[in-house]
Amino acid sequence: MFVTQELNIGYSENLIVENLNVTIPVGKITALVGANGSGKSTILKAIARLLKPKRGSVYLDGKSIYEEKTKEVAKRLAILPQNPVAPEGLTVSELVTYGRFPHQKGFGSLTKKDKEIIEWAIEMTGMYEFVYQAVDHLSGGQRQRAWIAMAIAQDTPVLFLDEPTTFLDMAHQIEVLNLLKKLHHEDNKTIIMVVHDLNHASRYAHHMVGIKNGKVVKTGTPEKVMVPDTLENIYGVKSDIIKDPRSNRPLCLPYGLCSKDKLNQKINHEVLI
Ligand SMILES: Nc1ncnc2c1ncn2[C@@H]1O[C@H](COP(=O)(O)OP(=O)(O)OP(=O)(O)O)[C@@H](O)[C@H]1O
Ligand SMILES: [Mg+2]
Numbered sequence: 001m002f003v004t005q006e007l008n009i010g011y012s013e014n015l016i017v018e019n020l021n022v023t024i025p026v027g028k029i030t031a032l033v034g035a036n037g038s039g040k041s042t043i044l045k046a047i048a049r050l051l052k053p054k055r056g057s058v059y060l061d062g063k064s065i066y067e068e069k070t071k072e073v074a075k076r077l078a079i080l081p082q083n084p085v086a087p088e089g090l091t092v093s094e095l096v097t098y099g100r101f102p103h104q105k106g107f108g109s110l111t112k113k114d115k116e117i118i119e120w121a122i123e124m125t126g127m128y129e130f131v132y133q134a135v136d137h138l139s140g141g142q143r144q145r146a147w148i149a150m151a152i153a154q155d156t157p158v159l160f161l162d163e164p165t166t167f168l169d170m171a172h173q174i175e176v177l178n179l180l181k182k183l184h185h186e187d188n189k190t191i192i193m194v195v196h197d198l199n200h201a202s203r204y205a206h207h208m209v210g211i212k213n214g215k216v217v218k219t220g221t222p223e224k225v226m227v228p229d230t231l232e233n234i235y236g237v238k239s240d241i242i243k244d245p246r247s248n249r250p251l252c253l254p255y256g257l258c259s260k261d262k263l264n265q266k267i268n269h270e271v272l273i
Contacts, residue, residue, distance in 0.1 A: 007056035017214040031201035034211035048079040048160040074102035078154035082162040086135035093131040099153030121153035140167035161193040226250035
């Protein structure tokens with residue numbers, strides 16, 4: 001389990017998340033959902049040890065991840081941030097090779113295993129035809145897949161992804177989500193991702209965390225989180241929830257916005273978990 005205890009997270013003087021207590025299961029796929037600016041990326045970065053909290057800590061199996069050496073943590077946790085930027089001219093092959101850095105000793109060259117994992121990551125993300133191209137010359141979707149290849153090449157038991165399907169066309173969205181499902185199913189990887197498409201979250205995640213104004217408003221199975229009242233509270237959107245005939249998971253059909261007054265009333269009513 002990842003457990004956060006009374007976590008305060010922010011940027012310079014601004015506190016974005018206050019007193020965050022959340023538990024994220026290991027060996028499962030978890031989706032963080034919430035409106036723009038609600039704090040999803042901030043929370044993900046703090047749990048992935050990319051943003052040091054102002055107070056509190058994050059515990060993995062009872063040990064604070066902030067007390068471990070960076071390289072050791074990088075062997076266990078990989079993160080794909082929301083808007084990663086590659087140095088100008090860096091090729092896809094070079095970027096994916098960086099993923100192996102935590103596993104290398106000193107200035108050692110790539111081992112056979114490193115090369116196999118790099119090949120596998122490139123193949124899994126459909127990036128073969130782009131390996132010698134500069135990352136900054138790729139389309140948004142191709143670039144996103146190059147970064148996903150880099151993250152999975154790190155071959156860590158835990159993978160954090162901030163909006164992995166943004167910029168991707170419908171086929172590539174399904175491809176990436178199926179890849180994550182496969183990584184979880186075959187290698188028992190823990191996947192923690194931010195997703196905007198609630199129906200993707202519901203279909204692919206075992207556990208959901210609904211975030212609003214830097215606070216967790218609901219956690220649990222998609223059946224527990226994907227209910228009209230909670231979605232109204234989180235997004236201010238009215239929706240019908242039906243059962244997806246294929247996955248049997250809840251499917252959200254948004255149809256309107258709630259009034260501002262109703263939304264303000266709701267803020268105080270939802271039980272905090
Ligand atoms: N580097 C930063 N410096 C200062 N403030 C920041 C920084 N990054 C985010 N914020 C602020 O923190 C708040 C939460 O931002 P965050 O990026 O966590 O939201 P989000 O839920 O991921 O939104 P989105 O869905 O748009 O990606 C916002 O008010 C934002 O302006
Ligand atoms: Mg974000």
